[in-house]
Amino acid sequence: MKLYSYVVDHDTGRAPNPYSGVCTLCRCKYRKCPTKPRNIVELAKRGDWVVGTGGADKKKSAGHGRLVYAMRVDKKLTREQYYACPRFKAREDNEPPKDDFERHGQFVLISWHFYYFGVSAIDIPKKFPNLEKRGPGFRSDFGPEYIRRFVEWLEKGHKPGKHGEPCQKRVDKPRGGKTCKSSC
DSSP, X not given: OOXXXXXXXXXOSSSSBOOXXXXXXXXXXXXXXXXXXXXXXXXXXXXXXXXXXXXXXXXXXXXXXXXXXXXXXXXXXXXXXXXXXXXXXXXXXXXXXXXXXXXXXXXXXXXXXXXXXXXXXXEOOTTSTTOSOOSSSOBOOOOHHHHHHHHHHHHHHSOSEEOSOXXXXXXXXXXXXXOOOTTO
């Protein structure tokens, strides 16, 4: 089991998308073209954990030292599989893939076991130093004991599901429009 941590620079409810009893990570923390390094959605596997911590701008995110969300990866689909699945058809993050790379080289992480706090983000306890990744990119250099203690703390102290609204109201854009900046 691995743990991936990154900064949720702008929490709009789109990525992560914590609605309807499922949390998805699509179109953020992904590889934008085949020549770029693999990112979280390409690297994570079933059973891994993805953690999003607050960004610096409190108008767009929860602020440093706060946990925006955590999700256990329960399923990983290609964007083509995700787009074709009737269960996910109406989700706002489900845009049609445009080319072969987007269909087969980009992925979506899906979780039914997640903790989304959004604007109600919780403080990251001091007993988890370095959980918070600051700046672009991600970190995944956590040892098994650290991950076990983090998951135990999360599961014992919180009920799975959505506990708050996104930090930022998203300005609607046409379906397929760019909403995610390079900091993803």
